[in-house]
Amino acid sequence: MSxxxxxxxxxxxxxIRVFAKSFGLPRLIIAGFLLLLFIMAPFVGANxxxxxxxxxxxxxxxxxxxxxxxxxxxxxxxxxxxLPLGIIAGLLGGTIAIELGAVGAGSFWVAVLLATPFxxxxxxxxxxxxxxxxGGEMMIATYVGFSAVSLMCIMWLLLPYHSPNMVWxxxxxxxxxxxxxxxxxxxxxxxxxxxxxxxxxxPVGSLLFFALLAFAMWAFLHTKTGTxxxxxxxxxxxxxxxxxxxxxxxxxxxxxxxxxxAVGILVYEQGFGFIQLYMAPFNMALPAVSAILIGGxxxxxxxxxxxxIGTFLFQGIVTMxxxxxxxxxxxxxxxxxxxxxxxxxxxxALTRKSEVSR
Amino acid sequence: xxNRKTGYxxxxxxxxxxRKVLGFARDNTVPLMFILIxxxxxxxxxxxxxxxxxxIVTRISRNSFLILSxxxxxxxxxxxxxxxxxxxxxxxxxxILVSDxxxxxxxxxxLAMIISIPISIGLGVLCGKIMNMAKGRxxxxxxxxxxxxxxxxQLIVLYAMGVVIPIIHSSIILPRGYGIRNxxxxxxxxxxxxxxxxxxxxxxxxxxxxFVVIALLCLFIVWFRKTKLGQDMRAVGQDMEVARAxxxxxxxxxxxxxxxxxxxxxxxxIIYLQNMGNLSTYTAHSQIGMFCIAALLVGxxxxxxxxxxxxxxxxxxxHLMFIVAPSAGTALMGDSMIGEYFRxxxxxxxxxxxxxxxxxxxxxxxxKAARELALAQKLEEENK
Numbered sequence: 001m002s003x004x005x006x007x008x009x010x011x012x013x014x015x016i017r018v019f020a021k022s023f024g025l026p027r028l029i030i031a032g033f034l035l036l037l038f039i040m041a042p043f044v045g046a047n048x049x050x051x052x053x054x055x056x057x058x059x060x061x062x063x064x065x066x067x068x069x070x071x072x073x074x075x076x077x078x079x080x081x082x083l084p085l086g087i088i089a090g091l092l093g094g095t096i097a098i099e100l101g102a103v104g105a106g107s108f109w110v111a112v113l114l115a116t117p118f119x120x121x122x123x124x125x126x127x128x129x130x131x132x133x134x135g136g137e138m139m140i141a142t143y144v145g146f147s148a149v150s151l152m153c154i155m156w157l158l159l160p161y162h163s164p165n166m167v168w169x170x171x172x173x174x175x176x177x178x179x180x181x182x183x184x185x186x187x188x189x190x191x192x193x194x195x196x197x198x199x200x201x202x203p204v205g206s207l208l209f210f211a212l213l214a215f216a217m218w219a220f221l222h223t224k225t226g227t228x229x230x231x232x233x234x235x236x237x238x239x240x241x242x243x244x245x246x247x248x249x250x251x252x253x254x255x256x257x258x259x260x261x262a263v264g265i266l267v268y269e270q271g272f273g274f275i276q277l278y279m280a281p282f283n284m285a286l287p288a289v290s291a292i293l294i295g296g297x298x299x300x301x302x303x304x305x306x307x308x309i310g311t312f313l314f315q316g317i318v319t320m321x322x323x324x325x326x327x328x329x330x331x332x333x334x335x336x337x338x339x340x341x342x343x344x345x346x347x348x349a350l351t352r353k354s355e356v357s358r
Numbered sequence: 359x360x361n362r363k364t365g366y367x368x369x370x371x372x373x374x375x376x377r378k379v380l381g382f383a384r385d386n387t388v389p390l391m392f393i394l395i396x397x398x399x400x401x402x403x404x405x406x407x408x409x410x411x412x413x414i415v416t417r418i419s420r421n422s423f424l425i426l427s428x429x430x431x432x433x434x435x436x437x438x439x440x441x442x443x444x445x446x447x448x449x450x451x452x453x454i455l456v457s458d459x460x461x462x463x464x465x466x467x468x469l470a471m472i473i474s475i476p477i478s479i480g481l482g483v484l485c486g487k488i489m490n491m492a493k494g495r496x497x498x499x500x501x502x503x504x505x506x507x508x509x510x511x512q513l514i515v516l517y518a519m520g521v522v523i524p525i526i527h528s529s530i531i532l533p534r535g536y537g538i539r540n541x542x543x544x545x546x547x548x549x550x551x552x553x554x555x556x557x558x559x560x561x562x563x564x565x566x567x568x569f570v571v572i573a574l575l576c577l578f579i580v581w582f583r584k585t586k587l588g589q590d591m592r593a594v595g596q597d598m599e600v601a602r603a604x605x606x607x608x609x610x611x612x613x614x615x616x617x618x619x620x621x622x623x624x625x626x627x628i629i630y631l632q633n634m635g636n637l638s639t640y641t642a643h644s645q646i647g648m649f650c651i652a653a654l655l656v657g658x659x660x661x662x663x664x665x666x667x668x669x670x671x672x673x674x675x676x677h678l679m680f681i682v683a684p685s686a687g688t689a690l691m692g693d694s695m696i697g698e699y700f701r702x703x704x705x706x707x708x709x710x711x712x713x714x715x716x717x718x719x720x721x722x723x724x725x726k727a728a729r730e731l732a733l734a735q736k737l738e739e740e741n742k
Binding site for chain 2: 081129132133134135136138139140142143144146147150151153154157158174286333335336337339340343344346347350351
């Protein structure tokens with residue numbers, strides 16, 4: 001990397017430049033921006049601990065969704081813009097769990113269990129498709145996700161759900177757009193071992209659950225199959241020569257991503273408190289994609305650390321900008337800043353030359 | 359007929375009519391599917407022929423210009439230009455400014471177009487440059503560019519307008535003193551192009567002038583294909599490396615194709631909005647790219663090949679489906695929402711299908727080329 005940077009004569013400047021180059025300038029700007037927000041927060045009257053708790057809470061909702069990007073990036077399938085497919089599996093699991101009468105925190109595990117077969121089947125079909133169209137994954141993934149979401153919009157209306165807590169009151173059929181999880185798996189994870197000291201509240205259970213999945217992912221990537229997956233993503237020719245069945249490995253990675261997406265949305269819901277149906281999964285892929293990219297991942301490289309850093313930075317900006325910006329300039333520009341920063345990050349990643357040619 | 363697989367003489371086989379039909383059906387899956395959907399939905403919807411005809415004519419005049427703007431990047435091998443929304447935003451900025459200046463009718467439209475040109479060119483150059491950095495991923499890059507530029511558009515329209523860019527008219531600006539309202543009424547401009555020369559046949563209004571403009575654009579595209587630049591674009595679309603070897607500035611040619619598309623999309627958006635008569639400041643452009651691309655694909659275009667015929671067939675079939683789906687859904691399922699969701703689903707499914715067909719075709723072609731090469735090498739060795 002260093003030889004790419006023009007020397008300026010000043011060793012310190014060079015070091016900074018090399019660092020900026022390897023870390024990525026956009027990433028640096030975003031991290032600096034967040035740091036600035038945290039520093040500014042007390043001055044504009046926002047409580048530091050409240051802000052930190054908000055950020056950590058939102059981190060715990062979204063981290064698994066971001067983690068679901070990892071397997072597909074590793075196997076060279078690119079950024080999983082087809083995340084809505086996994087989300088739909090999770091939504092099916094959640095709604096069926098409620099329909100079957102599961103209550104309390106246990107319903108979360110029922111939902112995970114029920115979502116699994118859907119995620120596996122969807123993942124298999126999706127993975128099979130992606131194997132047919134190597135090289136064009138990202139665009140097609142986006143539209144597969146969209147098609148699935150809009151097809152499910154029809155399904156949510158037609159599927160025979162009857163639980164009075166979920167269907168429209170006056171018609172008796174068709175699921176509502178938002179379903180409250182009060183009495184079901186609301187805070188199923190977040191409530192476990194939760195720490196509440198003054199303004200600081202930490203959902204330890206959710207974080208532990210994420211840590212468990214992240215550790216499992218890390219361990220998996222170091223198994224034989226996991227190494228094969230990385231090989232397929234970073235150097236398909238080499239992987240082929242080494243006798244790895246590329247299609248099979250890619251299929252596995254897609255199934256894993258889809259399943260993690262399903263679990264991810266259930267974790268999100270237990271923190272957020274509502275199941276959102278219909279068009280809601282539509283816009284959930286882009287934040288997850290940009291989060292992992294902000295964390296330092298590229299189109300074909302991602303680590304658990306990228307997930308953690310990225311989710312924290314992204315959610316930090318999402319939670320901090322409204323409060324700080326509002327009190328500073330009395331304009332709520334947070335939404336616009338989020339849109340520009342997150343999509344700018346994706347464009348940046350897409351324009352980087354990936355190390356391998358397909 | 360030469361057998362392309364081996365490059366060897368094959369017995370001259372006659373293509374049977376049955377196979378011809380099958381081949382035609384395979385090449386035109388999407389349009390045929392749509393004709394079928396429309397054939398089922400039209401009787402179910404219970405609309406009169408006259409009503410449908412009037413609606414279709416309006417929609418063709420409203421959307422064709424926008425869809426035509428997609429053709430040139432396809433020619434240059436850059437795929438479906440999801441970044442056409444950038445031009446649409448430029449057109450909207452033009453319209454917002456002229457409505458603030460209270461310049462209406464045709465002069466207003468022309469002025470809006472003139473304002474949109476430099477913005478479109480700027481955005482087009484930016485988009486083209488970024489796409490050049492992401493070769494092979496043009497479509498997804500263009501698609502994300504939409505969201506990115508949409509953020510900047512919001513920044514300008516919601517925060518800068520009224521502060522940095524003077525906006526005075528109270529019907530346009532938000533009461534807080536800066537930012538544009540959710541809808542900008544273009545009532546005084548409504549259908550000013552459509553009504554310039556309009557004839558009514560059997561109650562169906564035909565906006566002749568709009569069609570003249572669309573025809574002029576078609577002529578421009580036909581002419582453009584024959585120019586040096588157009589030929590260059592086709593060469594770049596065929597094979598970038600070969601084009602480069604032939605001395606064509608590939609990067610520049612690709613940027614120009616995106617710039618032309620963006621500028622045309624800006625004009626198209628202005629024509630579209632003068633027909634609608636009001637501008638939803640923050641949402642008008644959000645779906646326009648998707649609908650235009652879906653319509654083009656419904657007309658039988660693919661990612662690497664699209665003709666003017668595809669545009670008109672597509673816009674007709676796609677919008678026919680769009681008009682009849684909700685009421686057909688009501689008749690069939692007793693719920694109009696199902697029809698609404700159905701047409702959204704079909705739009706996405708068509709794009710998905712077209713993208714998949716394109717990618718599989720590309721892979722087949724490349725593996726076929728590899729096989730041919732291997733065979734040729736083997737033969738060479740045998741001949742030694």
